Amino acid sequence: MTWYLFQLLLQASLMTIFVSAISILAGLVFAVFLSAMRMSGNGWLYNGAGLFISFFRGVPLLVQLLLIFNLLPIIGITLPSLATAIIGLSLCTAAYQAENLRGGFEGVPIGLIESAEMAGFSRVQTFIYIRTPIALRLTFPALVNEAILILKSSSLVSVVGLVELTKMAQNLSASTYQPLPIFASAGLIYLVINLTVAFAARRAEDALPGLPAK
Amino acid sequence: MTDSAISIKNVSKQFGDTVVLRDINLEVPRGQVSCLIGPSGSGKSTLLRCMAFLEEANAGTILIEGEPLGFVEGPNGRRKQTAAELRRTRSKIGMVFQQFNLWPHMTALGNVAASLRRVRKMSRKDAEEKAMAQLEKVDLAPRAHHYPSQLSGGQQQRVAIARALALDPTIMLFDEPTSALDPELTGEVLNVMRTLADEGMTMVVVTHEIGFAASVGNNVCFLDHGRLLFHDTPEKVFAAPRNPRLEQFLDTYLDRGAFLVQ
Numbered sequence: 001m002t003w004y005l006f007q008l009l010l011q012a013s014l015m016t017i018f019v020s021a022i023s024i025l026a027g028l029v030f031a032v033f034l035s036a037m038r039m040s041g042n043g044w045l046y047n048g049a050g051l052f053i054s055f056f057r058g059v060p061l062l063v064q065l066l067l068i069f070n071l072l073p074i075i076g077i078t079l080p081s082l083a084t085a086i087i088g089l090s091l092c093t094a095a096y097q098a099e100n101l102r103g104g105f106e107g108v109p110i111g112l113i114e115s116a117e118m119a120g121f122s123r124v125q126t127f128i129y130i131r132t133p134i135a136l137r138l139t140f141p142a143l144v145n146e147a148i149l150i151l152k153s154s155s156l157v158s159v160v161g162l163v164e165l166t167k168m169a170q171n172l173s174a175s176t177y178q179p180l181p182i183f184a185s186a187g188l189i190y191l192v193i194n195l196t197v198a199f200a201a202r203r204a205e206d207a208l209p210g211l212p213a214k
Numbered sequence: 215m216t217d218s219a220i221s222i223k224n225v226s227k228q229f230g231d232t233v234v235l236r237d238i239n240l241e242v243p244r245g246q247v248s249c250l251i252g253p254s255g256s257g258k259s260t261l262l263r264c265m266a267f268l269e270e271a272n273a274g275t276i277l278i279e280g281e282p283l284g285f286v287e288g289p290n291g292r293r294k295q296t297a298a299e300l301r302r303t304r305s306k307i308g309m310v311f312q313q314f315n316l317w318p319h320m321t322a323l324g325n326v327a328a329s330l331r332r333v334r335k336m337s338r339k340d341a342e343e344k345a346m347a348q349l350e351k352v353d354l355a356p357r358a359h360h361y362p363s364q365l366s367g368g369q370q371q372r373v374a375i376a377r378a379l380a381l382d383p384t385i386m387l388f389d390e391p392t393s394a395l396d397p398e399l400t401g402e403v404l405n406v407m408r409t410l411a412d413e414g415m416t417m418v419v420v421t422h423e424i425g426f427a428a429s430v431g432n433n434v435c436f437l438d439h440g441r442l443l444f445h446d447t448p449e450k451v452f453a454a455p456r457n458p459r460l461e462q463f464l465d466t467y468l469d470r471g472a473f474l475v476q
Contacts, residue, residue, distance in 0.1 A: 114268055115315035118308070120301055120333035120381060129332060133319045
């Protein structure tokens with residue numbers, strides 16, 4: 001195990017962080033849309049969102065990634081492996097985050113929505129400016145949990161050919177015959193990334209102003 | 215235009231089998247303070263919420279400044295107002311809640327400025343200037359950048375009043391505005407309301423503060439079991455109650471007053 005090999009792992013970990021961060025954010029935006037669909041009062045939108053969530057929560061991420069990777073070319077779409085990985089991870093995390101958000105949206109006190117109504121907010125404005133920010137704050141710890149899960153699940157995207165931390169570790173161990181130090185290093189890097197995320201989240205949580213009264 | 219700010223005709227309301235309001239008729243005069251009093255469960259909060267269409271009456275009509283609230287009469291009977299029509303009628307009303315209902319993710323200033331920006335489409339600068347002026351009126355300019363969780367209950371309620379006033383309503387509805395406050399904080403909120411009354415705001419106040427109703431109210435409505443039993447000036451209601459149920463209700467307050475006199 002040399003410094004050079006470790007540097008290669010560190011470089012690959014940047015790809016892990018990049019793919020995960022984009023997927024978590026895209027998944028969050030998508031999850032808010034799914035929540036909006038479920039609260040729209042429209043049966044088609046409600047069931048569409050429900051179907052989406054059931055599928056992406058019920059099918060293993062590895063299978064989803066392989067499906068997307070093999071399905072898209074058949075319908076004439078060829079995407080680089082980076083895009084495929086981000087799409088797969090985003091869709092999966094969106095389903096989980098939508099479920100988390102549901103609890104958050106249900107936790108928004110009805111009085112806060114009534115006061116928005118009386119202040120002249122439309123339903124859409126109430127959703128954007130009142131419900132969503134409060135629901136996000138209520139579900140922030142769950143969001144952090146999901147972020148850490150996605151950081152670890154991103155190791156699966158190696159199956160679509162993206163070289164991130166796990167794939168790099170596999171490649172290096174195959175070429176150097178030193179699996180133990182290399183996978184130990186990779187594990188250590190994952191651990192440091194996730195501890196950093198958890199620490200930063202704790203600090204952010206303390207700084208987030210006012211949650212609704214318990 | 216009628217003479218009344220709010221005109222309530224034959225309003226009834228029930229939740230399932232429970233009748234909460236029975237055939238209420240009430241004219242709320244412009245520029246006056248009308249207090250709704252009565253025991254818990256008498257329907258006074260429900261009546262107030264009907265005046266904002268936060269509750270839907272099962273029967274009857276409510277006119278705000280002469281315009282129908284919630285329902286409009288059409289050629290094919292009454293239909294529900296569209297969201298935009300309802301917002302237009304409601305824009306005349308400011309509402310203050312028992313639990314303040316400030317948005318916890320916005321500062322005091324943000325709470326007051328939010329509707330100016332989003333509903334009135336004012337620029338951020340103009341909205342915050344106007345919001346600051348409203349906060350000054352309730353003596354809270356120094357707390358403008360505090361979040362609701364950093365304010366006392368009395369301060370939160372004053373911010374809520376400033377928020378409701380920011381949209382220049384002609385009518386203010388108060389739903390037990392001091393019931394969640396201790397006596398000391400109650401005083402600061404009642405003072406703000408007293409000032410507002412002196413300025414000639416039309417106010418409807420659901421309250422257990424009999425002292426406030428007696429000294430600031432221009433007329434007092436006594437509700438019991440969903441019926442409007444008594445509606446008169448505070449002098450008539452408090453000095454010489456002619457209704458046995460009203461007398462019984464007020465006795466509990468007199469007992470407390472008698473204790474203080476001794």
